[in-house]
Amino acid sequence: MVQNTQPRPRGRPRAYDRQQALAQARDAFWQAGFAATSMDDLSAATGMNRPSLYAAFGDKQQLYLELLERYIVAANQAIAVEFEQDQPLARTLTRFYRYALALYLPEEGPPRGCFLTGTAVSEAAANPQVREKLLTGLSGFTRALERRLRRARDEGEIEAQADPAALADIASAVLHSLAVRARAGDSRVALNATIKTAIGLICGSAQRRNARRASHA
C-alpha cells in the first residue's frame, strides 16, 4: 500500500485550521459587512492573531475576495448538483429556494441574507474588483437557472414557446429579492409565499392556480 500520509511540514505547526478560519472570517464579514469588519474582528472571529492572518490570507481585501470566490464556487457546485437531478422543475426550484432561504435565515442569530448581496453589493460601487466578482457570481447563478429552464422547455415541462433566458431573469430576481428581504428582516412566511408565487409563475399555466393564490402573511 502506498504511503498516503503527507510528510509533515518543517517548522512550527499551525495553530489554526485553514478551512475553519476561512469559514469564521466569512461569517464575520457576513454579519457586519466588509467595511465594518476590522482585522481585529477577524482576529477574534478566527482565533488567529493579526500577523498570522496577514501571513495566511494577505490583507483584508485579499481575504474578502478569496471568500467571495469560495462562496461563489460552493454555490455553483450546490446548484449544479441540484439541477442535475432528474426531478420535476417545480420540485427543483422549490428545493433551490428553500436551500437559499435556509442559508439566509440561520437558526440562531439575526437574519443575514446572501453573502454576496449582503456584503459585496455595498462595496461594489467603489471597488471594481468586488463589483466584478459580484457580477460574475450573480450571472453564474442566472445562467445555471437558464440551462435548467431550457432543459425543462426541451423536455416539455414548460410551454415550448417559453423563453428560458427571460424566465431565468425572473427566477434570479426572486432570489435577489429573497436575499435582500431576508437580511431586511422580512418574515419567513412572507418569503415562502414569494417562493410559491414565483414557482407558480415560472412553471406556467399548469401551475397557474398556485400563482394566483399563494398564501400571504
Next chain:
Amino acid sequence: MVQNTQPRPRGRPRAYDRQQALAQARDAFWQAGFAATSMDDLSAATGMNRPSLYAAFGDKQQLYLELLERYIVAANQAIAVEFEQDQPLARTLTRFYRYALALYLPEEGPPRGCFLTGTAVSEAAANPQVREKLLTGLSGFTRALERRLRRARDEGEIEAQADPAALADIASAVLHSLAVRARAGDSRVALNATIKTAIGLICGSAQRRNARRASHA
C-alpha cells in the same frame, strides 16, 4: 399682502444649504456605503466642517437614518404620483422601472443601484434601526405596487383571478433585482430586458408574447 419673509435668525448665518448638504451626504453614503464613509468624507462632500455636521445632523448614524427616511418618503411620493395617473398598467410599470433605473445608473460615475439596497442592506444584519427602516421602506414600495395591481384587476386590466399581493411580490422582486444588478455593474441592455420580461409576465396573457421573447443582451 402678508409678509411672507421669515425673520432672519439671530446669530451668524449658516454657510451651507441644509437640503443641499443632505443630498451631498446622501451621495457620499450612496457611493461608498455607510461603514466606509467617515465623518471626514461627509465633511468633504458637504463642505461643512465636522463640528457643524454634528451640530446640524447629530452623529453619523443619526444622519444616515435621516437620509434613509428622506429617501423612502421621496420614493413613496414619486410612486404615489405615478400610480395615481390614469395610464395603462403596462405603461405605468414601464415608467416606474425606467425611473428607478435612471436613479440607479447615473449619467456620470460608476453605477450605484438603489440607496436602500446598496447601503442599508449590508448594515441591516448588525443594526436593528437600519434593518427596521429598510424593511419599512421596501414593504412600502410593495404595498404601493399591490394597490396599483388591485386597481388594475378591479378595472379589468389584468385577469380577474389574479392575486395583487402575489404579483406585487414579483414586481418588487424585479425592482430589488434591478437595484442589486445595477450596482453590480450589469448592463443597461440586460436590465431593460428584465424590465420588459417582468412587465409582460405581470400584465398577463395579453402581453404574454413579450414575456417570451424579450430581447436579451
Next chain:
DNA sequence: AGTGTTTTGTACCATATTGAACAATATTTA
C-alpha cells in the same frame, strides 16, 4: 543535543477616526 524552519504572539508605529473644547467670526437687536 543541535540546527534550521515555520508559526506564534507581543510590541510597536503611523495614520485614521470620532468627538468635543474653544476662540474667532458674522449677524441681529437694543
Next chain:
DNA sequence: TAAATATTGTTCAATATGGTACAAAACACT
C-alpha cells in the same frame, strides 16, 4: 456702538485601525 446669539474653523485628546518587526516557541531533520 455695544450686547446677545449662532455658526464657523482650529485645535486637541482618546481611541481604532492597518500593517509590520522581532523575539519566543514548536516542530523536523541530522
